[in-house]
Amino acid sequence: MIMAKAKPIEEIVDEIKDFKRILIAGCNGCVTVCEAGGMKEVEVLASALRMYFKKTGQDMEIGEISLTRQCDKEYIKELRDGIGKYDAVVSLACGAGVQFLAEMYETKPILPGVDTCFIGVTEEPGVWTERCAACGECMLASTGGICPIARCSKRMANGPCGGSSDGKCEVNKEIACGWQLIYDRLKVLGQLDRFEKPVSPKNWKTSRDGGPRKIIREVSRQ
Amino acid sequence: MSTTTPSKLQKILAAGHFGVTTECGPPRSCDGGVVEEKAKHVAGHVDAINVTDNQTAVVRMCSLASCIRLRIMGLEPVLQMVTRDRNRIGLQSDLLGAASFGINNVLCLTGDHQSFGDHPEAANVFDLDSTQLIQTVKLMRDDAKLLSGAELKTCPQMFIGAAENPFADPFDVRVSRLAKKVAAGAQFIQTQCIYNLDKFKKWMQGIVDRGLHEKVHILAGFTPMKGVGMAKYMKNRVPGMDVPDDIIKRLQGVPKEKQPDEGINICIEHIQELKEVKGVAGFHIMAIEWEEKVPEIVERAGLYPRPKVD
Ligand code: SF4
Ligand code: SF4
Helix, strand or coil, rough: CCCEEEEEEEHHHHHHCCCCCEEEEEEEEEEHHHCCCCCHHHHHHHHHHHHHHHCCCCEEEEEEEEEEECCHHHHHHHHHCEEEEEEEEEEECHHHHHHHHHHCCCCCCCEEEEEEEEEEEEEEEEEEEEEEECCCCCCEEEEEEECCCHHHCCCCCCCCCCCCCCEEEEEEEEEEEEHCCCCCHHHHHHHHHHCCCCCCCCCCHHHHCCCCCCCCCCHHHC | CCCCCHHHHHHHHCCCCEEEEEEEEECCCCCCCHHHHHHHHHHCCCCCCECCCCHCCCCCHHHHHHHHHHCCCCCCCCEEEECCCCCHHHHHHHHHHHCCCCCCEEEEECCHHHHHCCCCCCCCCCCCCCCHHHHHHHHHHHHCCCCCCCCCCCCCCEEEEEEEECCCHHHHHHHHHHHHHHHCCCCCCCEEEECCHHHHHHHHHHHHHHHHHHHHHHHHECCCCCCCHHHHHHHHHHCCCCCHHHHHHHHHCCCHHHHHHHHHHHHHHHHHHHHHCEEEEEEEEECCCCCCHHHHHHHHHHCCCCCCCC
């Protein structure tokens, strides 16, 4: 899932303070799972903003909605009839959702209500952690199913570096050393022999470094 | 191990002498005289001088320019290169530039993460890692090719080095990690600073058991302690550093003004002890901002005069 976290309310106030009518638009997809942008968060943000503007005496109308997904035209079309009433929309979807709304409603300011962070998992309730950097050429088969790109702070393909201690990364004692994890898993799998073969430089073209990416699946295009 | 490059360091090691290297950190300014001063202190006592590459991710005068300065002084530099700050285009270009000035030693490193340095907000690169940089230098030197496959008319003649930290975790992987760097093309290794001799010897035994010491020259790394404060800092703050309590106790046992001397004594005793350990091919003395002490260490450790080779 794509993980995001709420922006500080002051930042959102700053984005919208020059408008009069604002729609807060949630997304019931990934950002709902990480409790950053679903219907519940739309309600919480809307009432916090109402309280804020009531205190400052500014007249501000705030509407609420949450769409099934903001990364699909089919769902964002649902805004078509109602969006005219608003001066701007604060989207609680990931950055992709924000941009897709902006693309479809090109004359309407669409503002981000969350900070989009990474592709990750729900490690435990309330804790989300990164697992994949979407490099476009997955090498998990040779690293025991643990990603050296997303989970080693130095993106090493031949780690561990010399900074690993007690299973923790040199960057921070809160971060597990990705290469310790890889080593432990390869051991469990009986694949430690994989470790000694140098892995050649990675092709980053399939990653963001090749420019914006696209997947085309002809059979689905009709 | 035969010699393949014009590197003096390689020739000394190949002839079976203990090699002695040291390092100079360039200044956080453009005062090139600083590197020259540091180098003058150590010049006659070491075979080659490493120049660090933005060590601990702090911006400093670049390693390449500093190495050129040493070369002009007639000294033998080891160009340290970290992959943190430059992609494969920048790294290969710097290697070509270095070779054009007759720089014949390179130490391939991944580098400390930028969060430790003076620009923790920086974007990092890590396009290659240290092992892949080793492969890259080897490809340029032995196959006359860039990573792109493009042919090089003149190849850089580099003696290829790498670092290894016998004290990082997981310990079991440390010999394999070295084996991987050797497989990639590393010819000499400079280790992390050694304070825990028992653990180092255990690691070295693993190297010898696999015959790796016959494929790569291992230079044991030393940094003399200036006092208890430094020892405690190294123990608690520097990632992957193993400082046993008896070192701290020994330094605590002497008055403060004597602690630097005691640090030097410990360093010399440790070098003496490791001279007897099978597989140790030399010593890399990293006297951080204490370069003037290197000649004393080298002399008292019985590593002086340095051998002459042609
Ligand atoms: S190798 Fe690439 S695609 Fe696979 S998990 Fe890691 S970042 Fe994601
Ligand atoms: S300590 Fe582990 S996770 Fe951190 S940079 Fe080094 S190898 Fe990667």
